[in-house]
Amino acid sequence: MMKTEATIQFHRDSIPIDLATYKSSAWEGPKRTLAAIPCYNEAVTIGSIILKARKYVDEVLVVDDGSSDDTAEITRAAGAVVVSHEKNQGYGAALKSCFQYAKDHNIDQMVILDGDGQHDPAMIPGFLASLAEENADIVIGSRFMQKSQNIPGYRVLGMKILDHATAMAGSTGVTDSQSGYRAYSRSAIERIRITGGDMSAGSEILTQMAEKGLKSVEIPITVRYDLENTSSQNPVVHGIGVLTNLMGIICYKQPMLTFCLFGLILAGAGIAVGAWAYSTYSATLIFPYLQSVLSVFLSITGLLLITSGLTINTLVQMIRAKES
Template sequence: MSKVVAVIPAFNEQATIQEVIRSVRPMVQEIIVINDGSLDATSAIARAEGVVVIDHRLNCGLGAALSTGLHVARRRGADFVVTLDADGQMFAEDIARICAPLEEGRCDLVIGSRFLEGGNAIPKRRRLYNRIGNILTWALFGIQTSDSQSGIRGFNAHAMDSIGLRCSRMEVSSEFFLEIQRRNIRWQEVPVRIQYTAYSLSKGQNFFHGVRTLARLAMRR
């Protein structure tokens, strides 16, 4: 049986981490929480839940946390990894949808897209940022995607071994597409659901993140 591991990067997520772990647990064989320099009780809460917790001493950003998470998952024998945010806006049930194309060998990397199916109440500003991100992803990497800023992805062993992340912050979401292009990784999108809360919206990206992301990606390109 294949080993599916969930990697959850978390920075100051004491309000949601326990609920996220409990909802994800039935869907995977192992959960790895990357506590990215949190100043609150995120690490202690995750440990109390009995999952693998890797503590970054400093807050290095989403990209660095994902990089560490993929590395650890591989070392622990993961066949498939699903990465998802710790702010509770993703649905754990979507992990099965993410894993299906990987387990069937149809692709190496799966992006969960919030925009493939209707029904997700996504704030207008988020839609706009994502659309700009999609256009930039196409312009910089020649890849058309409906959700360049997705917070849930799946990887098989080939993708995990091939991808070499360099961006340590939020721009990692777009960097995955650069790696897809460079490493000839087979990829596809699957529809996922999302629930925005006041909490998750306060943790997300803003306009200045976008400008910084663009500058960093242009340099990385």
């Protein structure tokens, strides 16, 4: 069969859906697309987001993460599918439900965006086009590829810290690791495994890209910061939580570097303090209790960290061998 390119238009509930041109090695036709929106108390904005998103995809899914307002009712009225959590479980749990729904319903391409109005659904075609044209598995909307963004300075600083921590955890070449506006191919949908329940899930996904052989690209996006109540969590608390979870990922992925290196530093400090204590005793014949106790504490802690690093490294290697 010769490959051709076509622009295909579908109609769903009398609403025209314009789909980008997609290429398939097996057959020529549109891929099933899903817009997935994790939500928590977004009744004010979710209706308009759904109606706009339906212009560009086959189906819209809203994961209602234990909202106490009318998010679920408005979602159904706007023509989207609702997956409801009985109680608030966190952004990571909502993302997990998005991926599970896409797997269960054989979705070929999924775009995830926020339901608070910060993300413009009109950018969805750009994400889908990048998946096809770049042969990518993940398309990330970056707030830092355009200089005309009005991002508060404290947010930029926090995001850059988290970008570096995400890179240490295994992600490469991403300018906006905390962006929630992304698109995923069928391969990414099937292979990504989300374990965290909080906001660190976005970084967790990026750390899996290299080890699972997934290709990512970035496209510029604009995000609105002039809206009120766009975050259910304080940015500082959010940043600390993500950073803490990233440190856990780093410790798991690089136990020799984190545990053993830190252990060697502490053990070395313990030996240095011990030498200082011995020198003091030799000069004064007075036993330096404080330096001695500190030397023993640092040395033992350092040795325990080294032992833990070696043990964890062995366990990680065994787990990876089983997974492969």
